[in-house]
Amino acid sequence: MNILVCVSKTPDTTAKVDFIGDAKKYNEEGKQFIMNPYDEWYALVRAMELKESNGGEVTIINVGPASNDPILRKGLAIGADKAIRVDAEDTDAFFVASQIAAYAVDNGFDLIFCGKETIDYNGSLVGSMVAELLNQPFISYASKMEYTDGTAIVNRDIEGGIEVLKLKTPFVLSAAKGLAEQRIPNMRGIMMAKRKPLDVIPAVDAGSGLSIEKFELPADKGSVKMVDPNDMDELVRLLHEEAKII
Amino acid sequence: MILVFAETKDGKLKKNAFELSSLASKIAAELSTQAVAVVVGACDQPQEIGKYGISKVFHYDNSSLNDFDDYAYRDVIIGLAEEIGAHLILLSHTAIGKALCGRLSVRYKADCISAINGLSVESGQIKYIKPVFSGKAFAHYSSSAERVVASLIPNSVSFSAGEGNAEVENRSDAVERSAVEIIKRDVISGTVPLPEAELVVSAGRGMKGPENWGIVDELADILGATTACSRPVSDTGWRPHHEHVGQTGIAIRPNLYIAIGISGAIQHLAGVNNSKVIVVINKDAEAPFFKAADYGVCGDLFEVVPKLTEAFKRFKAEN
Incomplete structure (x- = not known):
């Protein structure tokens, strides 16, 4: 089976968040970038497991500039067979989804995986857009997936529990915690990754009318108010009278 | 329109x-x-x-x-x-x-x-x-x-x-469905699901073991709050996976988040920092979570939590 895994580049969770250019652009200067954790830990690793038990090929795809190549090399080191980079700025979810769908139409995949959301824009959109562009079912927030002979049983996380679904390939899935366990690339994987193909392809046209007018940081919380551990009535009073939430 | x-x-x-x-x-x-x-x-x-x-x-x-x-x-x-x-x-x-x-x-x-x-x-x-x-x-x-x-x-x-x-x-016309078949749905009943909860009581490794969760449940019960936990607690199986809040777990935005024995790693904060009011109970005065909190209590949670439950009971009786 052939699986396409969509991978994003995001600032590391611990990276400072600040903006430049009239607060219109995230400041990438001096930041550490990583593969979006949901893409790497759950989507890519589950794709590798499926390949290992069913055969086939795992392709990873990213939309972005050449500075994203280390992210793709890491994906190859984890075990993907080849990498595709669509050479363009990833302006918004629709643009990214259109690139992925265009590549998928030309190449035919049994499954397309992405992470449940990216940790920078938290939009959770690319998977459902790709599914609609390809007219395929989409299973969001998958926390378990079993596969036999073209049929999958998938757990979808819903409010307060799970839904168990049965469907046939092809389909699109977004990966949540539980789908797989993180894998650390080993030295052999890292060496082999250097010889695996990383193809750069041009973008297709796809536009939107969206613009970010500005970013802003949340208002300072002010310092914490400490309460005497022996006076919990005081804490309850503060929550009632000052915070007014009970 | x-x-x-x-x-x-x-x-x-x-x-x-x-x-x-x-x-x-x-x-x-x-x-x-x-x-x-x-x-x-x-x-x-x-x-x-x-x-x-x-x-x-x-x-x-x-x-x-x-x-x-x-x-x-x-x-x-x-x-x-x-x-x-x-x-x-x-x-x-x-x-x-x-x-x-x-x-x-x-x-x-x-x-x-x-x-x-x-x-x-x-x-x-x-x-x-x-x-x-x-x-x-x-x-x-x-x-x-x-x-x-x-x-x-x-x-x-x-x-x-x-x-x-x-x-x-x-x-009332019938509408054609996709070929995706729903086999079953397992949803916890009785409590408000975490993404929708207005009041959340959450606990972490400071609890020392799953057998100690009674005091957390009692506090949640008196408040009518939903219970949650930190990642290490769900990873070690002390609490179920669906209670894990944080970056890899569920992101929540309740009116009140009470964090008990959770140090406040940045990955945890990413899932809870949209809470309107955060109360942190921790015996370590240096716990990073205090910096993100509105109200802090520095003390032994095994003493503080039951006292807080009693204080809420008195408050409920009077109001």
Whole structure:
């Protein structure tokens, strides 16, 4: 089976968040970038497991500039067979989804995986857009997936529990915690990754009318108010009278 | 025209459907247009949405629509949006909203802005405010497109019930579903699910073991709060996976988050820092969580938590 895994580049969770250019652009200067954790830990690793038990090929795809190549090399080191980079700025979810769908139409995949959301824009959109562009079912927030002979049983996380679904390939899935366990690339994987193909392809046209007018940081919380551990009535009073939430 | 997709659960309109309706009707008034709602599947009282400013609700009531299906729900919502000429389709950023939002925008040839926590009108144009970088910043979006699909994170805006019933238009045709089969649904009953909870009591490794959770449950019970936990606690199996809040787990935004014996790693904060008020109980005065808290109690949780439960009991008795 052939699986396409969509991978994003995001600032590391611990990276400072600040903006430049009239607060219109995230400041990438001096930041550490990583593969979006949901893409790497759950989507890519589950794709590798499926390949290992069913055969086939795992392709990873990213939309972005050449500075994203280390992210793709890491994906190859984890075990993907080849990498595709669509050479363009990833302006918004629709643009990214259109690139992925265009590549998928030309190449035919049994499954397309992405992470449940990216940790920078938290939009959770690319998977459902790709599914609609390809007219395929989409299973969001998958926390378990079993596969036999073209049929999958998938757990979808819903409010307060799970839904168990049965469907046939092809389909699109977004990966949540539980789908797989993180894998650390080993030295052999890292060496082999250097010889695996990383193809750069041009973008297709796809536009939107969206613009970010500005970013802003949340208002300072002010310092914490400490309460005497022996006076919990005081804490309850503060929550009632000052915070007014009970 | 604004179209609100009002979600139901067990045949009742959900709280986030009312939240969305209140926001939509306020924005519609500012734009001198109208907000209507669509309810898909069984619902006892669709007219109740009128209390939140919606004058008309389209109720698609057919057994083929009682369970969510992305093709069937797409076809109903887009069909209606085309019919009434909706400029804005609003959803809640719930499990269903996350499955549908991007799909609807592609089908409707609309711009898409998901996971917003506010909308406003400035000089006749809608502005969308969206938390980004896991709540560490906000982005202000605008769109020049004729059509927009947007989803609102539950528990983002305050609202209250007014008077009146909405006019209900029933539509009962069967709608074709996708080939995806629902085998079963396992949902915890009795408590409010974490993404929708207004009060959350959460505990971490400081609890020392799963056998000590009684004091957390007692505090949650007296408050009517939902319980949650940190990642190490769910990873070691002390508490179930569905209780894990944080970056890899569930992101929540309750009115009150009480964190017990949780140090406050940045990955945990990413999932909870949209809480309105945070109370941290920890014996380590250097715990990073205190920096993100509104109220802190530095002490032994095995003494502090039962005292807090007793204090809430006294408060409940007096109020």
